[in-house]
Amino acid sequence: MTTTTEWTERYQGAVMNTFGPPQTVLVRGEGSHVWDADGNRYLDLLAGIAVNALGHGHPAILDAVTTQLSTLGHTSNFFATEPQIRLAEKLVELVGHDARVFFTNSGTEANEAAFKATRRTGRTRIVVAEGSFHGRTMGALALTSKAAYREPFEPLPGDVTWVPYGDAAALEAAVDDTVAAVLIEPIQGEAGVVVPPDGYLQAARAITSEHGALLWLDEVQTGMGRTGAWFAYEESGVTPDLVTLAKGLGGGLPIGACVAIGAAGTLLQPGNHGTTFGGNAVSTAAALAVIATIEADDLLGHAVTIGDQLRRGLADHPLVADVTGRGLLVGVVLHQPLAAEAQKAALAAGLIINNATPDRLRLAPPLVLSEDEAADAVVALRGVLDEVSS
Numbered sequence: 001m002t003t004t005t006e007w008t009e010r011y012q013g014a015v016m017n018t019f020g021p022p023q024t025v026l027v028r029g030e031g032s033h034v035w036d037a038d039g040n041r042y043l044d045l046l047a048g049i050a051v052n053a054l055g056h057g058h059p060a061i062l063d064a065v066t067t068q069l070s071t072l073g074h075t076s077n078f079f080a081t082e083p084q085i086r087l088a089e090k091l092v093e094l095v096g097h098d099a100r101v102f103f104t105n106s107g108t109e110a111n112e113a114a115f116k117a118t119r120r121t122g123r124t125r126i127v128v129a130e131g132s133f134h135g136r137t138m139g140a141l142a143l144t145s146k147a148a149y150r151e152p153f154e155p156l157p158g159d160v161t162w163v164p165y166g167d168a169a170a171l172e173a174a175v176d177d178t179v180a181a182v183l184i185e186p187i188q189g190e191a192g193v194v195v196p197p198d199g200y201l202q203a204a205r206a207i208t209s210e211h212g213a214l215l216w217l218d219e220v221q222t223g224m225g226r227t228g229a230w231f232a233y234e235e236s237g238v239t240p241d242l243v244t245l246a247k248g249l250g251g252g253l254p255i256g257a258c259v260a261i262g263a264a265g266t267l268l269q270p271g272n273h274g275t276t277f278g279g280n281a282v283s284t285a286a287a288l289a290v291i292a293t294i295e296a297d298d299l300l301g302h303a304v305t306i307g308d309q310l311r312r313g314l315a316d317h318p319l320v321a322d323v324t325g326r327g328l329l330v331g332v333v334l335h336q337p338l339a340a341e342a343q344k345a346a347l348a349a350g351l352i353i354n355n356a357t358p359d360r361l362r363l364a365p366p367l368v369l370s371e372d373e374a375a376d377a378v379v380a381l382r383g384v385l386d387e388v389s390s
């Protein structure tokens, strides 16, 4: 049997070093657990970064993918397929307004599609929040806050204005009739599950409407049930113009979507945009299975219950300053910058978590995480926090 150490050496000899050394090499997954090449078992509290909504090896996804692949696999977008049409209709139903969908393979591509749609307004300026993450391709990167990600690749598409996240007055001051769109994550995921003050999205909607700008919400991480609603913006009652999705949409199959509501749905016209793989039959079939399972098993309600259980279980630990997020997007803010140590100690204790920032841990477990698994997670995580604070 090839060990994790041997696999890691081979990885480093053949795979481009963009991610740093892997934490371990995984070989198998089942439900909320994964196993590495040495046979160690982990409770997966990150789910491939908010992707594996139904956990690992869920029969509904397996069945949808194998059935679709044995019926009809790739076609190109010269042709339409049944699951693609059904998924577009389903997403339109979930946003609850007249809308049109463009399918992609990833979150960054969903944002590229939306970015190009904003250019068809005849305006170019985009107002974006500090702390944002929107992806790594050149367009999405131009709209991503972290200078260390952006600066080595400049010049990037321009006319971007930065405002502090959650500050409605700053947004009001920045937006005028030259702005094409305001781009916001309803909860900032990569920044460590940062929730804006109440009323922020409503203010953003009012300000964009007043100036004829689009409200573009990046729900790549927060969407598809992650926060206990189909879309995190629902709680605010606003209707955005553009919604970008990916991560949880395909339950592990690569798929993203740009959903354009109302008049925004016709900004992109024939010849304006395209993709070879986007909206392929297999990934859209997987996404339909994910949505059907979330509905059948009430995983939206479950995400709220289990998310509250995790927050309640961790909030009173002496190292914890705050617990943030909604549903199963959970931020754990530490009093000290010990997140990297905690992530390592958690891995050694059989838990996969993420150190989003030096003092913020992020949990984004499968939406199917059970009450018992969540209880185990709380006990184990408290042990990890004890260990790193002693």
Ligand SMILES: *Cc1c(COP(=O)(O)O)cnc(C)c1O
Pocket (backbone or CB within 6 Å): 105, 106, 107, 108, 109, 111, 133, 134, 135, 136, 185, 189, 190, 218, 219, 220, 221, 222, 246, 247
């Ligand atoms: C992950 C993420 C992206 C990028 O998605 P990729 O599939 O990695 O390209 C964009 N926006 C947000 C909010 C994300 O969390």
